Structures are given as structure tokens and as C-alpha cells.
Amino acid sequence: xxxxxxxxxxxxxxxxxxxxxxxxxxxxxxxxxxxxxxxxxxxxxxxxxxxxxxxxxxxxxxxxxxxxxxxxxxxxxxxxxxxxxxxxxxxxxxxxxxxxxxxxxxxxxxxxxxxxxxxxxxxxxxxxxxxxxxxxxxxxxxxxxxxxxxxxxxxxxxxxxxxxxxxxxxxxxxxxxxxxxxxxxxxxxxxxxxxxxxxxxxxxxxxxxxxxxxxxxxxxxxxxxxxxxxxxxxxxxxxxxxxxxxxxxxxxxxxxxxxxxxxxxxxxxxxxxxxxxxxxxxxxxxxxxxxxxxxxxxxxxxxxxxxxxxxxxxxxxxxxxxxxxxxxxxxxxxxxxxxxxxxxxxxxxxxxxxxxxxxxxxxxxxxxxxxxxxxxxxxxxxxxxxxxxxxxxxxxxxxxxxxxxxxxxxxxxxxxxxxxxxxxxxxxxxxxxxxxxxxxxxxxxxxxxxxxxxxxxxxxxxxxxxxxxxxxxxxxxxxxxxxxxxxxxxxxxxxxxxxxxxxxxxxxxxxxxxxxxxxxxxxxxxxxxxxxxxxxxxxxxxxxxxxxxxxxxxxxxxxxxxx
Numbered sequence: 199x200x201x202x203x204x205x206x207x208x209x210x211x212x213x214x215x216x217x218x219x220x221x222x223x224x225x226x227x228x229x230x231x232x233x234x235x236x237x238x239x240x241x242x243x244x245x246x247x248x249x250x251x252x253x254x255x256x257x258x259x260x261x262x263x264x265x266x267x268x269x270x271x272x273x274x275x276x277x278x279x280x281x282x283x284x285x286x287x288x289x290x291x292x293x294x295x296x297x298x299x300x301x302x303x304x305x306x307x308x309x310x311x312x313x314x315x316x317x318x319x320x321x322x323x324x325x326x327x328x329x330x331x332x333x334x335x336x337x338x339x340x341x342x343x344x345x346x347x348x349x350x351x352x353x354x355x356x357x358x359x360x361x362x363x364x365x366x367x368x369x370x371x372x373x374x375x376x377x378x379x380x381x382x383x384x385x386x387x388x389x390x391x392x393x394x395x396x397x398x399x400x401x402x403x404x405x406x407x408x409x410x411x412x413x414x415x416x417x418x419x420x421x422x423x424x425x426x427x428x429x430x431x432x433x434x435x436x437x438x439x440x441x442x443x444x445x446x447x448x449x450x451x452x453x454x455x456x457x458x459x460x461x462x463x464x465x466x467x468x469x470x471x472x473x474x475x476x477x478x479x480x481x482x483x484x485x486x487x488x489x490x491x492x493x494x495x496x497x498x499x500x501x502x503x504x505x506x507x508x509x510x511x512x513x514x515x516x517x518x519x520x521x522x523x524x525x526x527x528x529x530x531x532x533x534x535x536x537x538x539x540x541x542x543x544x545x546x547x548x549x550x551x552x553x554x555x556x557x558x559x560x561x562x563x564x565x566x567x568x569x570x571x572x573x574x575x576x577x578x579x580x581x582x583x584x585x586x587x588x589x590x591x592x593x594x595x596x597x598x599x600x601x602x603x604x605x606x607x608x609x610x611x612x613x614x615x616x617x618x619x620x621x622x623x624x625x626x627x628x629x630x631x632x633x634x635x636x637x638x639x640x641x642x643x644x645x646x647x648x649x650x651x652x653x654x655x656x657x658x659x660x661x662x663x664x665x666x667x668x669x670x671x672x673x674x675x676x677x678x679x680x681x682x683x684x685x686x687x688x689x690x691x692x693x694x695x696x697x698x699x700x701x702x703x704x705x706x707x708x709x710x711x712x713x714x715x716x717x718x719x720x721x722x723x724x725x726x727x728x729x730x731x732x733x734x735x736x737x738x739x740x741x742x743x744x745x746x747x748x749x750x751x752x753x754x755x756x757x758x759x760x761x
Contacts, residue, residue: 208411211379213419218456223485226493228461229478230264230437231257234279235298237469238268241510249509250279251288256505257466258293261494264320266296266463270312271305277312284315296320296368301350310357317363320402323350327385328373328408344385347371351392367393368402370439375411379423387429395433403428404463406439407450414446418453425458437461440476442468447476452484466506467514467521480519487558496520499564524573526561531579538585574622576611580604583622590619592705593626596716599729603629630731631743633750637691638664639743644679657682663746665691679738683745693753694722700744702737715740721752728752 233253238244245253250267257265267283268276280297283289295316299309301323313319325346326335332343351369358365369389371382386403395401405424407417421438428434438454438461440447451462468477479499482492496502503514503521516523528534533556540554552560574582580600587593587603595603606629611617617625640662648656655675659682662671674686684697699718704711712735720727730748734740 208376209378210412210416211419211423213423216419216422216457218418218422218453218458221456223452223455223488223490226482226485226491227455227459228264228435228437229262229482229494230266230296230461230463231262231465231478232266232439232463232475233257233465233469235266235268236463236471236475237465237510240469240471240474241512243511244275245509247275247279247282251282252505253509254283254288256502258290260496260502263292264294264296266298266320266322269298271299271308277308280312284313289316294318294320294366296322298322298324301325301346303353306350306353306357310361313361313363318366319361319363320366320368321354322368322370322402322404323347323354324370324372324404325350326373326408327371327382328376329378330376331373340381340384344388347385348388348392351389355393366400366402367395368404368437370404370406372406373408374405375407375409375417375420379420380427383424383427386424386434390429390433395430397430397432400433400435402435402437402461404437404439404461405459406463407441407447408439410441410443410447410450413444414450414453417450418457421454421457421459435460437463438476439463441470442473442476445473447474448480448484451476451481466502467512467518469506469510469512477519479521483520483559483564486563497563497565499566501565520559520564526557526566527573528556528582529573529575529577531577531582534578534583534585535581538581538588541585541589574607574611574617574619575615576608578604578608578611583607586619586622587626591623593714594703596699596701596718598699598718599716602729626731630729630747630751631733633730633747634664635750636664636666636753637746637749639739639746640664640669642683642739642742644682644738647675655682659683659686661686661690661742663690680741680745683742687745687749691749693749693756695719695749695752696722697745698727700741702741705733711735713737713740715744717741717744717748719745719748719752721756724752724755728755 234250267280270277270280289295297309297319299305327343332338354367371377371385374382390401393401405421425431425436436459438451438459440450464476464478466479468474479496482494483496485492499521507513514521517525519525528537536555537557544554574586583604584595584600587595603626606625607617607622643660645658647653647658656677657679659674660671661683670690672686672690674682674689676682676685688694697717697719700716702713702715705714706712712733715732717730718727728748728751730744730751732740732743732747734743
């Protein structure tokens, strides 16, 4: 047994009158990307300057207005990157750079050196306040830890007089989730007092789940509690910085927003130390699926993913929400059938509200409409096969025929694994359209006999076919073209059948359009029906070819039965 008794839960707070469970996310927070800091420091091979510039420009393109670009006092490459952004005028007027530094004098001074030439910046200072860090890492009491924070704040304030632009202060009590809540408020209020924070001179108080220590509801309680207990809530921009140690970073962020947070720091696809930071793509698109404008543009998710994988050398997992290769893919037969029906209903509705089973977002909104939503393996059913033939190749297979073809595809998938759309189409063509043995269509001529009072039928057909290698001319009569062809085939071939059903539709539009025809036929003495498919520019010819296709399949079934 695993030794669970070596662990204990950190003390939580009591908040019986919590209000966040009754709220909804109604607008986007202020987003701050920390890909170039938290994300970069967690890479096996950190980005070089050119890769950092590419990432920065993509973040700007996506709509981020606050971007933490690094820890300029930590390394020369961090410093040089920030200088490049400034010296090469790469920072748009509506974007604010954020820089990170510990509350240490030489680091803060070096940070300000890196900012020369900017008209505004967020200076993000931090020190750890948790019980464990105070005891194990710093060996300092509460007053000493608070003094580190206030001294750092005072130095930033002093250095602002040497800075030509505007500085917005951000303070993080690092390891917030492991800090006593009353002490966290005490430290944050002390920092704001030193800064002279006010409604018109707000401070960003960033509350990091540096280590995710509890369930998301506890983080929400902490956020709501601390928001209530600031000396003056109006002088605070309350910011979240969740990590993902328990795998609930997204949930903690969403609940933290319900609890009153104004701002969120995170990374694309959740890159970061250990299990990562919160994934801003998921949080933003979750809002989008609830009809809330996230103020970030992820409409070309594949391009974003490619850029991210190139500069970080990390891979986006195939099941990553919204961006993973397989997230818009269904293998289960029942799921495929529901998606197929849902997509048809969506196209038919005048109200274009997105409601499709198993798809919380329209893949087309992310420019993923060219990827297969449904993929076929041995677990797939008739709905999935029909969906592929419909959406990829334009064949609207009749519902009664779907099981017939799906069985063929399932036999292949059980032997070979996943079956590609191309293989499905090739199989469909071979099994139905190109089924030309032992009967093959050559030509047809329809004659209208409806004006001749001596005839009992309206149509006459002269049909030329190959029958077991021999060319034959068959003549048939009927009340319509299809009835006449049925009569010709039944009287002129060795296989007799009943025509049960048929349908048809256009495959393409324009002058060169073709039609697909589907016929259901039951051979004499056969227990089950067969299907034939024909394709031709002339709909009557397409139907005749479909009937000959069905005739060949019945012939094959009879031969197999006899064998």
C-alpha cells in the first residue's frame, strides 16, 4: 500500500457565506502571458532571442496587452531580449511589457536599467510568504519576510524618479496558497501602503498558486476571502497565477474569476514548471463556448500550435483541449452517429446557435474544418462511416445502406486498425461504383411511348450491357425509366430481383456536375437486400449503373451462398 499517512492537508479557511458559486463569468479578465518567463524557464532548451521575438509577436497578434517578457537581472539573454524589443521598437503602443524581479536591491536596479526607453512598464516584484518557505528556505519570521516585500517596494518607488515612463507595481506573495490568509493580506496591504496605492494608482496584487495544494473551490474561497479583507479593495487589481500541480489549474482559474479576480497570468497550452502554468488557450476558449468574448484570437489554432512547438521544442499532447490532434475526433460509433446527425441539424436550422453532440465548439471557428472530426477504427459504427463519406467526399449514403457499407469497413479496421478517409472512399468505390462483374453497363436509350394508345407502358428502354463477357441488348418496358430498366434486367439476365428503394443527389455543382444514385434490391430467394451505387452526369444513367452494381452484388451473394 502507498504510504498516504506521510501527507497532510494545509489548513483551509472558513467561508460559509461564499458568493462565488452563484456567479457566472460574464467578461474576459485582463490577460497576461508569462510564456516568455515562466514558460521559457521551464524549457529543456530555453528560447534564443529570435525565438523569443517570434513568440512575442505571436502573443501580440493574439491580443495580449500585458506580456511578461522576462527576468532581466537573471541572465544576459533575458536582458538583451528586452533591450531588443525596446531598441527595435517592437512593442506596440497598446501593449505593456512586464518584467519580473525578486525583492533584492541589485536585481531591482538591474531591472530598471533594462527598461530605459519605455513609456510604461509593469515591474513585478515577489518574495515567498508561505509557512514552509519561511521556515525551510529563509529561516525568517513574519516581520522579516514582510520587510523584504516593503523594502523592495520602496526601492521600486525610489527608482521610478529616474524612469521617464509610468511604472505599474505588481506584487506577488509567492507560494500564496501555502500562506496564512490573514498574513497574506497583511503583507499585501503593507506593500500597497508603501507604494501609496489608491483607486487612481492601483497595484496589481498577484496571488499565485505557486504550488497547487488543494481543490479549486479552496483557491476560490481564498481569493474571495482576501478580496473582502484588503484595507481598500478599490486600490487593487486582483490577479491570479495558477499552476497545475493537481491537474486543476483551469478549474481553479475559472473559480478564482467567479470569486472576484480581475486578471489572469498563464501560458499558451499550460507550459511551465513541473506540471505547468494554467493553460490560457483553454480558459479563453471555455469562455468563448459560453458566448463570452475572450478578447484573445485563437481562430487559427493550428498555426499557433506550430509556432509554439517550433520555438519551445515542446509538443502539444493529442488530447490537449481545443488544440490537440484528436480533440475533434470521435472513434465511438454512437458518438459518430450523434455528431453526424447534429451536423445535419445545424446546417438545416435557421438559428445558427451551435448545438452539436460531443462538440462543445465548432471546429471551423478554430480553422480546423479540414481535419477529420470522425475517424474510423474497429469501435466505429455506421454513423461515423456515413459522416466521412458525406463531409469529406459528398456522398449522402441512405440510412438503410449505412450498416451495409459500415460492415465492410469494420472488417478492414479489425484487420488493419484505423482506416483513413481515403481508404474508406477507395473501398466504397470498389465495393459499389466499380462493381462491374459479371454485368457491365455500355449504353442506354429511353423511348417515350406515353402517346401510343396501343402500349400498356409509358417508357421503353434499349439497354446494352456486358453479361459474363458477352455483349447483349436488353429491352424493357415500364411506367417510368427505372421500372423499364428493372424489367429489362430481370428479363435479360440470370439474376432476378425486386427493386425496394432508390435515392439520388448531386455530387458537385456547375456544368460538369455528377449525380450519385443508390438502389436497394433484393434477389430472388435471398433473405437480405443488397445495395448498388452509380455515378454519372446523367441521373438516369447513374440509376441504371446503380442497378447493375446491385445486380453484381446479388450475383456475388448467390455465388457465395452456393459455395
